[in-house]
Amino acid sequence: MARHVIAPVDELPPGTRKFLEIDGRPIAVFNIKGEYFGLMNRCPHQGAALCEGPLIGLAQSSDPGEIEYTKLGEIIRCPWHGWEFDIRTGQSYCDPRRFRVKAYPAHVEPGTSVVKGPYVAETVTVKVESDYVVVEL
């Protein structure tokens, strides 16, 4: 696995992201509250440049009228069809197909349960080595 130094740490302060191409592959690296995450900059749905979307939170509701908004700045929303992906895991949320086929067990679930979608954006490993942000690919 090759390591690619992509920036000195202070060039990528919290809340920012950097776009780059490594071995012909489009990558985006995010600094979320001091932690670094990398995603393939290509939406698994129809191929948009996923990481150009806004960073949002995760809206969840246990009941109509009850809205919880968490993971602020940790969810990326695709610039085309708005699918939401967790930056940490690449997991997509809320696929209507799943809603249709999923059998809901007959018990009360905590309000935090959100249906995960089948699409997962490709993540890449990012770490900090002696004050440089490094991507492993």
Next chain:
Amino acid sequence: MNIQFRESLEAASSLTAKNATKTAIADCDIHPARASRTELYPYLAKRWQHHLEVYGVHAYQGMMDGPPYPKAQPNASRRDAYPPEGGPQGSSLSFMQKQLLDPNNVQLGVLNPLNSGQGIRNHELSAALCSAINDWQIDKWTSKDKRLKGSIVVGNEDGLSAAAEIRERAGDKNFVQVLLLSRNVEPLGQRRYWPIYQAAEEAGLPVGVHAFGFGGNPITPSGWPSYYVEEMVGHSQCQQSALASLALEGVFERFPKLKMVMIEAGFGWAPSLAWRLDNVWQRLRSEVPHVKRPPSEYIREQVWWTTQPMEDPERREDLFDVINWIGWDRLLFATDYPHWDYDEPSRVLPAGVSEDNREAFYLGNAKKLYGIS
């Protein structure tokens, strides 16, 4: 929340290029935008320029300039579609060429301008604005790129002035259809709109009915909904009532050579609407004796459908069932560029379609309908 946008769009367009289908396609729903509020002034008489400055426009419906933006994405458009020279998404020909037309090998692009002056209460102003938009389409788009063809927009609530605009443009190769919207003051089959159909039929131009509009009625038959999600599905309900009206008022019977294109409202509902229409027509035929044949027959003969937003059922067999009912010769591929629910050409049609049907879906049907060789 800290939102940053990449400064350079180079990578985005190279990505699009890589994903692109190499087969030539038609894109039957492209939305060109104005770069500035006054971009139409050169095509408007001084009288109307002053009128706009003094009075503005009064539509049948509030929020004529578009509901509070952003809607799903800024300007309801792809976030990566801002032209580098500034202005809203869809306002630059060179960027549209680079992002949409070239990488996707678009051979025919049909322009459907929105916010075009339709649905304005002052019918003279409406006619002037529509005519200006038509001139602007030639000047800014179709004369500069031969792949692009315009849609004649008309002051739809005044059938006579609309028909006059169509007759004036008839035979002009810059235009390939007449454009109406689905939300009007009255359902589209009613008499006030007949001069439009007559003029379009005479000119040999299909009439496109694009989702949206400013007729003043709620988007759903049960009133104004709370959410944008409901509005998005409301468009198909709205098109259904428009199509039912066209069939039952006798428009298809009266204008047998008229071709209608249902734009951006789905097509999965077409069979069930047609079955229901046939069913009630058999029982209530004497109320509408001018409808001589089962409504489904007119619909299958005289209606085409653009694909975006492409129907996407879980089982592709369900999709093929619907298309088989409609006919593989009736679908016209569209992306809806630059809007946010854009369909990527290489990703919308499932595997398992014959080469002939694929070709018809992506290009052949459109070329035939719009008379492009």
